[in-house]
Amino acid sequence: MSGLSCKEFIDFLDDYVAATQSPSVRASFEEHLAICPYCADYLRTYTEAVRLGRAVLVAGAGSVPAEVPDELVQAIIEASRRRSS
């Protein structure tokens, strides 16, 4: 194994994914990735978890309703009218 342990790799995985590390630190992460299939798999599934969460909650079919239900529209408008009058 390289100088970097799996724990050190995973503890700072978010920085690696965000590409915010210095070139030398990033190189040590790349070195670890090249020889550690466990961490390579962990990296793949970590980024996949973020992608799936986003896909389901943001891009999922029907996640954004075409319009707000009428009763909610009326309730908001009525309450706001009362406040402003």
Place this chain on the structure above:
Amino acid sequence: MTEVESPSSPTRRDSTVDETALVAGLRAGDSAAYTVVLKVYGGRLLATARRFLRSEDDARDAVQDALISAFKNIASFQGEARVATWLHRIVVNSALMKLRAMKRRDEISIESLLPTYLDDGHRRGPTPSWQARSEDLLCRSELRQQIRSCIDRLPEDYRNVLLLRDIEEVDTAHAATILETTPGAVKVRLHRARMALRELLEREFLNLE
């Protein structure tokens, strides 16, 4: 892959709105301006509230409270952000206030969802591979629901950070302000939330095999 709109940013549809006229209408208490807000931004705001709150009634209440508050406090809107961004922040705050007021559920410990290591700091064994099947999984509504359920099982503090940063795309500094914590704590919680979600998905998908 389809283009994904950022929930907190203005969309092309928003660009058709004359924001100066809209804000002037809201300041004048004009019902037509309220209706424009609900028609143009309402759907996306309700979708945001639904992501934070588990029941439809709570999500609607959060949007109602948020918009009534926004209309009431329209004088405080200085135009330094787009109307869409301003309203998004108010709805997020309203949803989080609602969550804080609710009784906490029995939560799974975050520690039980984080990776474990041998004494030398290396991993115990291989990570089972479930990535290749996930594209197929996403096409099935039952499984989309299971992914949603994994997110909902995250401990509240971690789930909120994940929703704010990865889904709503609120930046670290603003997320820290909303959650009344430090940017450093947001960063740590986000990483832990992602690791916990990864673990929950792995357990879910491997049970499906």
